[in-house]
Amino acid sequence: MSGKTKKITxxxxxxxxxxxxxAVGRIPIVLFLKYEPKDIIITLSGLIMGPITALTVxxxxxxxxxxxxxxxxxxxxxxxxxxxxxxxxxxxxxxKRKRTLGGAVAGIVTGYVAMVVTMLLWNYIITPLxxxxxxxxxxxxxxxxxxxxxxxxxxxxxxFTFLLYKPVIEGLRKARLIPKEDESAxxxxxxxxxxxxxxxxxxxxxxxxxxxxxx
Numbered sequence: 001m002s003g004k005t006k007k008i009t010x011x012x013x014x015x016x017x018x019x020x021x022x023a024v025g026r027i028p029i030v031l032f033l034k035y036e037p038k039d040i041i042i043t044l045s046g047l048i049m050g051p052i053t054a055l056t057v058x059x060x061x062x063x064x065x066x067x068x069x070x071x072x073x074x075x076x077x078x079x080x081x082x083x084x085x086x087x088x089x090x091x092x093x094x095x096k097r098k099r100t101l102g103g104a105v106a107g108i109v110t111g112y113v114a115m116v117v118t119m120l121l122w123n124y125i126i127t128p129l130x131x132x133x134x135x136x137x138x139x140x141x142x143x144x145x146x147x148x149x150x151x152x153x154x155x156x157x158x159x160f161t162f163l164l165y166k167p168v169i170e171g172l173r174k175a176r177l178i179p180k181e182d183e184s185a186x187x188x189x190x191x192x193x194x195x196x197x198x199x200x201x202x203x204x205x206x207x208x209x210x211x212x213x214x215x
Contacts, residue, residue, distance in 0.1 A: 006177050011053055014045035018061040023069055030211060031141070032131070033149045039084050040160045043111070044168055046092030047104065047161070048178065054088040075130050082122055087115035087157060101190060108161055112154040119150050156204045159197035 018038040027035040038061055046054025062080040070076050094107030123146045128135045166189075172178045209215045 007049065010049060010172070010177055011045070011056060014041055014053070014057045015060045015064075017041045018057055019064050022061065022065050027208065028212075029149050029152065029208060030145045033145065035153055035156065035208070037160070039087055039153075039157045040164065042084050043088040043091055043108070043157065043161045044165060046088045047095050047107070047165060048169055048172070050096055051089045051092035054092045055085055058084040058088060072130070075126060079122060079126060083115055083119050086118040087111040087154065090114045091161075104162075104165065105193075108158050112158050115154050116147070116150045120147060152204050152207060155200050159200040159204075162193060162197045
């Protein structure tokens with residue numbers, strides 16, 4: 001299998017997985033806001049194959065979502081692409097320049113912050129059109145719902161990306177879909193980072209359960 005064919009195959013695989021994540025993994029959080037784990041898959045595609053791939057997977061998945069399972073139309077498409085790219089493409093660009101554990105941490109954390117800030121600004125612009133409410137009323141929603149939601153979403157996406165990157169890339173190498181020499185040295189398992197990621201996931205899950213009145 002040629003390098004170009006492998007890239008097309010991998011990109012298609014990531015698009016399919018991201019779409020499945022949207023179709024079966026939506027979790028209502030607050031108001032019209034739903035958590036979807038697709039950003040984890042899109043970010044992994046960017047860390048492994050670069051920011052252009054992350055952009056491609058994001059746009060393709062959002063288009064498939066709009067034409068099949070979404071009821072938010074072009075507005076939903078726009079917000080999906082902006083949110084995902086702010087996180088995934090930012091992380092991928094930084095990691096591409098510095099392919100180390102520190103580069104991965106810096107990329108994902110920066111992507112987290114970029115996504116939160118970007119979505120606050122875009123929700124201020126778009127939400128009045130989507131919900132048909134005055135823009136002044138959106139300000140209250142930003143701090144009571146939109147900001148907490150994006151902090152929660154970014155925390156889950158960051159933690160799961162940290163946990164899944166190494167198993168995913170090792171699996172792809174064993175399947176010979178990416179070359180072994182992509183990384184010059186094997187890295188030891190980072191126990192503190194895994195522990196922090198698990199703690200973030202548990203905390204976010206408990207918050208979601210609390211918001212929905214389950215606990």
